[in-house]
Amino acid sequence: IRSYNALLNAFVVSNQWDRVESFFAYYDTVGLSPNLQTFNVLIKGLCKRRQFDKAKMLLGGMPSHGFTPDRFSYGTILGGLARNGLLLDALELFDEMPQRGVLPDVVCYNILIDGFFKKGDFTKALMVWERLLRGDLVYPNIITYNVMLNGLCKCGKFNESVEIWDRMMKNGHRPDSFTYSTMIHGLCEMGNVDGALRIYSVMNANKFVSDVVTCNALLTGFCRAGRIGECFGLWGSMESSGSRNI
RNA sequence: CGCUGCUGCGCUCGG
Numbered sequence A: 001i002r003s004y005n006a007l008l009n010a011f012v013v014s015n016q017w018d019r020v021e022s023f024f025a026y027y028d029t030v031g032l033s034p035n036l037q038t039f040n041v042l043i044k045g046l047c048k049r050r051q052f053d054k055a056k057m058l059l060g061g062m063p064s065h066g067f068t069p070d071r072f073s074y075g076t077i078l079g080g081l082a083r084n085g086l087l088l089d090a091l092e093l094f095d096e097m098p099q100r101g102v103l104p105d106v107v108c109y110n111i112l113i114d115g116f117f118k119k120g121d122f123t124k125a126l127m128v129w130e131r132l133l134r135g136d137l138v139y140p141n142i143i144t145y146n147v148m149l150n151g152l153c154k155c156g157k158f159n160e161s162v163e164i165w166d167r168m169m170k171n172g173h174r175p176d177s178f179t180y181s182t183m184i185h186g187l188c189e190m191g192n193v194d195g196a197l198r199i200y201s202v203m204n205a206n207k208f209v210s211d212v213v214t215c216n217a218l219l220t221g222f223c224r225a226g227r228i229g230e231c232f233g234l235w236g237s238m239e240s241s242g243s244r245n246i
Numbered sequence B: 001c002g003c004u005g006c007u008g009c010g011c012u013c014g015g
Helices: A002-013 A017-029 A036-048 A052-065 A071-083 A087-096 A106-118 A122-134 A142-154 A158-170 A177-189 A193-205 A212-224 A228-240
Strands: none
Touching: A002 A017, A002 A036, A017 A036, A036 A052, A036 A071, A052 A071, A071 A087, A071 A106, A087 A106, A087 A122, A106 A122, A106 A142, A122 A142, A142 A158, A142 A177, A158 A177, A177 A193, A177 A212, A193 A212, A212 A228
């Protein structure tokens, strides 16, 4: 069943809807019963096609097949709604989850926070963040912090992003490569190339390899700031460290 | 560890 699900998922990922349909029908042909994960893959397929009502109906029909929708089922739909800017629908579903017997986990919070930021709704993003902090069952993880830092930087909220960074460190979350590149890019976009360079040196001090992502962010930052000399300096160091991708 | 949901830069091509 795992192998079948993996292949079904591959068809979903590559938007081969005709094959999704025929391959799912094939489960029955060979006498294989779909499991919870199969349903979650199908839900993802409907979301990718923006058929959210069908996705919700499939989710609602799962109990009749003997399955209870789980965090993945809800997270998939929330993610699909959020990706398409339907954040109020996502929030509504999020709020219904407890009554439906599934408590939102940190991934669900991350999806909503990220979605509201990407829609430019800074206020609602913070509202969900506050709800997360207020709760006693779910706690921010490193991805939550990355999402917050990214959103705050894109809104130009430098001071707030520093607060979040400090909170992250205080709670024992180590920055990962996403954290660093998010901050470097965010600071560059705010015109704070020197701040970005400080993060860059912290990153190197923590033995993170400066990869193509961070270097690209810095290169464009230097260029936009008119600091062409440093641009070429970094470019040269990328060659010597072998991180220059073609 | 093995099938399913969340985060970062740039480039290319489409709308």
